[in-house]
Amino acid sequence: MDVNRQQFLEDGYVILRQVIPPDQLDSLRHSYEIMVDRQRAIWAQEDPPDGVWGRAAQPRLNLTSLADQIDESTASTIEIWLHENTQGASSQLLGVEDAAVTEMMLMCSPVSDHGPARWHRDFAPAHSSPAMGYAEDILDNGPRYVQWNLSLYDDDVLWVVPGSHVRCLTSDENAQLERDAQGPLSSGVQTHLKAGDGVAYILPILHWASNYSTRMRRTIHGGFSMFTHYPNLSYLKQLSPQARETFGRWVKRSDDTMARTEIALRAALEADGAAYQQALQDLHPESCSMAMRQSTILLSKSAKRIQDLKRPASGVSEEELSYATGIHPMTMQWGQPMADRFSVAEAGRLWERFRWVDDRLRGDQEATCPGFQGGPTSYFFNDVPAELTVDNFIAQWS
Template sequence: MANTPLLHSLNRNGFVKIPRVVTGPQLDRLREAAQSAAKLGRDGKWRDVRTLPKQFPPWNVGENPAQEGIWGIQGVMHPNMPLHDEFIRLYFSEDLILKPTKQLLQCSGEDLVMELFNLLIRPDRDFELRWHRDDIPATADPEQEMERLGKPAFHAQWNLALYEDTSLVVIPGSHKRARTETERNADPYEAVLPNQLVVRMEPGDIVFYNNNILHRGVYDSSKERMTLHGSCGHVDGAKARARNVLQHGVREWISQMDFGKALEGVEKTQAELMRQNLLAMGREAGEVGYSLDG
């Protein structure tokens, strides 16, 4: 496959934004589905949530996970999630998600693996993520960083904003190099690092990014936020991606999914193939643990 402008931008910067991929009635439907999911989570009726102040899995699964506040809803395609068909239609949309994913991964539909689809929401109080790479611990030395960064990503990760969103902060190009001494020695919650960029998204915009770019999240509890957060993988990366994906508990319910009401024809066939590739990854991976602490 040819190196497309989309892939060129991702390789150069570590992220690429596509404006207004979702508009009009579809944006309205996704907002309705997201609002329903967020309410379930805040009311303590959906247990698979991202709880404050924890940044990474496993999240609190106590008697009332939402008691201390939440900042995300996990597993929006789960068969028990109301309006989950709306999320399924988006995730497996050829034009909106799968076509750019195949360009970025330089692959065919047969190579794709279903991974994650979650919802990031306005936190119940102001909340920040520390500077991090999703699958490289902060304790890694420069040689360890470069060893991991030198391997293919084997995934396309994305955020799709349903409302204006300025939460994602990145260091462009940092997916290709080890951290500088300034970055390595900075407070992990340092407000500003050299060359950082706030990714500004309007409703309907999507940004694809390498999850090992140096990045953080800054979440303002006074502003509405509903941003869909997903990823698709490549079959050749199953071993490398297993921990990053399976730590979110997706294999506990993936076999229960029913695409019948949401998809038909080619898209249904593609979705089933991607699900089977995920199930195969889960069988081969065994226990995977967690990528990061905190």
């Protein structure tokens, strides 16, 4: 499938037609509906009578958590992510040879709560970075991740603000969101997808799930990156040998990336500036300074999570523990498996090493800002302080 990468980089999104081949659409709908029924049965057992299905504003299936439920009749729900129109197109959009699938989900129409949601970017600065950390990395090196909505039925729920993936919001946009974060923005564009169409977009873009109608909604949702993690691959036995080989290649790369992340953290722990610089280069070959700065910010979050997982449980809030255990390779967060590689003493020293970065990213007072996930925080929402550079970080070690 031909894609317009330049438009994607400039606007932050691109609409692609007939991503699902028309002759596969009905069978794919059928396979996903089988998975919906299986998930609904699990939810009903966990929380009768309907569980999440009956109360969620946007019931979602996550195929990773349903890996053991995938069989020959539903293998196509995985295989669609390996298609040239999805995996191949994503590799083109990211400018890489072999983009790997990350999340594999399905968004469904709600039973009762039909929205709308709130305008948002898909991150909270307290747990990732300021918006311009993402933006300047994208402008310098291209995006690290592409997210997809792939419609099984006609779908016009998603709105986006073109170009917002590489800029702060304007004063007018902020004022509109302050007045009403659940209504159309004058700078917003509604995406109109026919069954089988897809919209691919860059993570920090400001977007909105508008009013859900009562009509059927089944929208495949997920993404691609060079940073991945697969906790359960039991469905591989249902796939072709070529598909199993593809996932095997991605798993090896994931393991290698996690190992490189540990090398970077240990280089900082040992105050070895040259080794730290080399580790960043190994994580991001041929990338420029903004990628190194962004990864340093994300590694500071990783150091904090490792510290939280090594502290006594009484000293960590439930929210902090939830974030610490979460695995999100696109932001270099590896959860408990990474924490297990460090001793309690090492975790404490590692956090002290990265505390300088964390201190640069926050002010004295908590605040809120339109368009971001999470609650009030002292972390900066938009700008990365000029003094936060990799060289200045390393200079603190001597």
